[in-house]
Amino acid sequence: MKFELSEQVKLFSGETGVLIGRAEYLDHSPEYLIRYKDSDGRTEEDWWKESDISKSQ
Numbered sequence: 001m002k003f004e005l006s007e008q009v010k011l012f013s014g015e016t017g018v019l020i021g022r023a024e025y026l027d028h029s030p031e032y033l034i035r036y037k038d039s040d041g042r043t044e045e046d047w048w049k050e051s052d053i054s055k056s057q
Helices: none
Strands: 006-011 016-023 031-037 043-049 053-055
Touching: 016 043
Parallel strands: none
Antiparallel strands: 006 016, 006 053, 016 031, 031 043
16 A cells, blocks of 8 residues: 555645545555545544545655
């Protein structure tokens, strides 16, 4: 998998967060559970496709 647990990542939407879970599948790309603050400042947790996140600078 491309990202590690506890790694800081950037979402394609611009928010940054921490990777708290990951799922690996036989028939599609890995997904990652990310905890981040949304544009309203609320803490969110959601699953994101590997192609929708990158390493945080």
